[in-house]
Amino acid sequence: MTDTVSPSGRGRRLRQRFGYDERNAALFLAPVMVVLMGVAVFPILYSLYLSFFRIKLTRPNQTPFVWFDNYTDLFSNELFWVSVWRTVTFSVVSVSAIAVIALLVSLLLNQEFRGRRVLSTILLIPWAIPYVANALMWKWIYDSGYGALNGLLYQLDFIDKYMIWLGDQDKTIFLIANAFVWKEVPLATILLLVSLKAIPADLYQAARVDGANIWQRFFHITLPAMKPGFMLVMIYETMMAIRHFDLFFILTEGGPGDASHVLSWHIYVETFRNLSFGSGAAMSYVLALVTFALSYIFIRTLGRRI
Amino acid sequence: MARIRFEHVEKKYSNGFHAVKDLNLDIQDKEFIVLLGPSGCGKSTTLNMIAGLEDISDGALRFDDEIVNFAPPHRRDVAMVFQSYALYPHKSVFDNIGFGLKMRKVPRDEIERRVREAAGKLEIDHLLDRRPSQLSGGQRQRVALGRAMVREPAAFLMDEPLSNLDAALRISMRAEIKELHRAMQTTFVYVTHDQAEALTLADRIVVMNDGVVQQIGTPDDIYERPKNTFVASFLGNPPINYIDGQIESTDGSTARFRRGDLAFDLPASIAAKLGSSHGREVRLGIRAEDVDETAAGAAGSVIRGKVNSILPVGSDQFLGFDLAGQELFFRVGKDLAHNLGDDVALSVDLNRLHLFDKDSGETLLW
Numbered sequence: 001m002t003d004t005v006s007p008s009g010r011g012r013r014l015r016q017r018f019g020y021d022e023r024n025a026a027l028f029l030a031p032v033m034v035v036l037m038g039v040a041v042f043p044i045l046y047s048l049y050l051s052f053f054r055i056k057l058t059r060p061n062q063t064p065f066v067w068f069d070n071y072t073d074l075f076s077n078e079l080f081w082v083s084v085w086r087t088v089t090f091s092v093v094s095v096s097a098i099a100v101i102a103l104l105v106s107l108l109l110n111q112e113f114r115g116r117r118v119l120s121t122i123l124l125i126p127w128a129i130p131y132v133a134n135a136l137m138w139k140w141i142y143d144s145g146y147g148a149l150n151g152l153l154y155q156l157d158f159i160d161k162y163m164i165w166l167g168d169q170d171k172t173i174f175l176i177a178n179a180f181v182w183k184e185v186p187l188a189t190i191l192l193l194v195s196l197k198a199i200p201a202d203l204y205q206a207a208r209v210d211g212a213n214i215w216q217r218f219f220h221i222t223l224p225a226m227k228p229g230f231m232l233v234m235i236y237e238t239m240m241a242i243r244h245f246d247l248f249f250i251l252t253e254g255g256p257g258d259a260s261h262v263l264s265w266h267i268y269v270e271t272f273r274n275l276s277f278g279s280g281a282a283m284s285y286v287l288a289l290v291t292f293a294l295s296y297i298f299i300r301t302l303g304r305r306i
Numbered sequence: 307m308a309r310i311r312f313e314h315v316e317k318k319y320s321n322g323f324h325a326v327k328d329l330n331l332d333i334q335d336k337e338f339i340v341l342l343g344p345s346g347c348g349k350s351t352t353l354n355m356i357a358g359l360e361d362i363s364d365g366a367l368r369f370d371d372e373i374v375n376f377a378p379p380h381r382r383d384v385a386m387v388f389q390s391y392a393l394y395p396h397k398s399v400f401d402n403i404g405f406g407l408k409m410r411k412v413p414r415d416e417i418e419r420r421v422r423e424a425a426g427k428l429e430i431d432h433l434l435d436r437r438p439s440q441l442s443g444g445q446r447q448r449v450a451l452g453r454a455m456v457r458e459p460a461a462f463l464m465d466e467p468l469s470n471l472d473a474a475l476r477i478s479m480r481a482e483i484k485e486l487h488r489a490m491q492t493t494f495v496y497v498t499h500d501q502a503e504a505l506t507l508a509d510r511i512v513v514m515n516d517g518v519v520q521q522i523g524t525p526d527d528i529y530e531r532p533k534n535t536f537v538a539s540f541l542g543n544p545p546i547n548y549i550d551g552q553i554e555s556t557d558g559s560t561a562r563f564r565r566g567d568l569a570f571d572l573p574a575s576i577a578a579k580l581g582s583s584h585g586r587e588v589r590l591g592i593r594a595e596d597v598d599e600t601a602a603g604a605a606g607s608v609i610r611g612k613v614n615s616i617l618p619v620g621s622d623q624f625l626g627f628d629l630a631g632q633e634l635f636f637r638v639g640k641d642l643a644h645n646l647g648d649d650v651a652l653s654v655d656l657n658r659l660h661l662f663d664k665d666s667g668e669t670l671l672w
Contacts, residue, residue, distance in 0.1 A: 200390060202388045203394065205354075205388070208378070208379040209384065210405050210409050211386065221394065224395075224396035224398070
C-alpha cells in the first residue's frame, strides 16, 4: 500500500516478492537453516572437495590435488566392479521380494476377517526394530552353532547337520537379503495398503455388473490404482537397498571372500580401514549419483500415466 | 427386455440389520419404476439385489419367469449407473464405455461402432480420449450413462444418478433420462430420495421406509391418494400440514372435523367413507397448496391464524402460519401481500383433504 513512493521499479518488485510474510518466514527458518548448513550441506560439499585430493591418513603430509584421478581409478578397480555387481544382486532380489510379499500381505489385510487388527499390529513389529538390532537378531538366527534356523531345519529333518549358513558364498547375499526383506516388508505393506483402501468399492461393483471376473477386476482396477503406492515402494526400497550397510557390517563384513562385498561396505573399507578419504569420498559421490539416477528413471517410467 | 418380480424377498445382514422386509413388487417389461425413500430405507439394497451385488436372504427374485437369486451380476444382463458414476479412473472414456463389451468378448470393431454410436447420442464423442479426471460432473454422468447404454441391457438400474449434479443440470438430465427410456424401450429401475425426480420420471413409484414398502402407484396415486402419513409427508413441498382432532356427528352422510373451535364440514364424499366413526381421533392432512385466500370461503372451511414467516420462492411464496401455537406452512400466490403478525383467514379446499387414523397413520379414505 505504501509502494507508491518506491524509488525504483526493481526495488518495488523485490519488496512485493519478499513481503512481510516471506521475511518473517525466513527469520523463523534461519536457525534450522544454520544447523542444516553445518550438518548436511557442509559435509556434502566438503566430501566433494575431498574427492579431488589423494588423502591417506597414513601419509598425512602428502595430500596432492589429483583432479578426477580418484574417480578414474575407481572404474579400473576390480573390487569396485565386484561390489557393484553384489549391490545390484542384493537390491534386485530384495526389492522384488519386498514388492511381491508386501502386495500379497496388503491384499490380505484389505480383507475383512476376525483378528485382522491384531495381525496388522503384529506385522508391524519388524518395522519398529532398529536396523542394528535386526542385524544382531539375524546373526543369532543364522549362527552355525546355536542358530534358530539350524535348530528348526534340523528338527524338521531338512538338514542332517548344522550348517555354517553365512559361510556359504552362494547363499550369503540371499540370506542377508532375507533379513533385509523381513525388516522392510511392513512399511511397504502399509504404503500399498493405503492405495488399496483408497479404491472406491463401487468401482468393483461396476466391474462386476460389466462382467469382469475376479482376475479382470484385479488387473483393471486394483493394480492400476496401486501404481502410485508401488512407485513409492520401489523408489524408497531401492534407495534403502543400494545404500544398506548395517546387515553387511554385522553379519558378514563383506565376506566370505567378497561374497557380500557391496558398494557401501566397499566405501567403508576404503575410507575407514584403508584410511583413504579421497577415494572413499569419490565412491560415495558415485553411489549418490546412481541412487539419484535410479529414482529419476523410476519416476519417469512408473510415474507416467498416473 | 425383462419383467422383474420380487416375491416375499427379505434382506438381512450378518450384523442383524433387517434392510428389506417382505418385498413384493412386480416390475413390468419396459416400465420406469422409481424406488423412493429416505436414506437407509432399503431402496439401494433393493436395487443391488436386482443387480446381483447383494445376496437375497429369503424369497424369490425372478427375471421373466426364471429365478435369479443366485445368478452373478454378469449373468443377469443388467446395466447400472452409480451415484458416484464409478468410472474407471485409469481408462479413457472410450475404454470406460466399452469395458463391459470387452469383458463379454464382443469383437473389437463392434465395440468401436457401439461406443461411437452411444457417445454420439450423448454428445460426448469429442471426449473419447480423455480420462474421467479431465471431465466435468455432467460429462462424467454421460459417460456413466454411455457405459450402461452400449450394453443394450434387459434392465437399466440407476442409483441416485443425478444427486451429484448441480440443480440446473439435474433438471435437464432428468429430461434426457426420460428420453433415454423412451428410446431404449427397456425396463428402468431408478433409486432416488428426491420426490421431484420420482414424480417427473416414474411410470410407477415405490415408496419405501425402514425396509417396508409403504405404497406402490403412479405419481398421481402417490401424491393425491397417499396410503399413510409417511407417504403423504414424504411428497410435497412444503410438506403436508397435519391437524389432530375428532370426527363429530357422523350419520353416514354428514361429518364434521373438530379441534377446539376449529371445525370443518367434511364433504359427502369423505363422510361416506367414514361410516359411523363418531368421536374417532383422526389426523387431518392439508397439502400446502390446497388453500386459497381470495375465494370467499364457505363457513366451515376457513382456517384463521397469524402470519409467522414469509418465504418467497420466485413464482410463489411459502407462508408460515400460526394456528393456536401450531406452525403450518402454505404455498400461496406471491401477489398476496402480508406482513408478519397479520391475522389471515384461508379457505381450505375440502375436497382435497386427507384423513388418517391418528394412531396407525393409515388413510381413512382409500
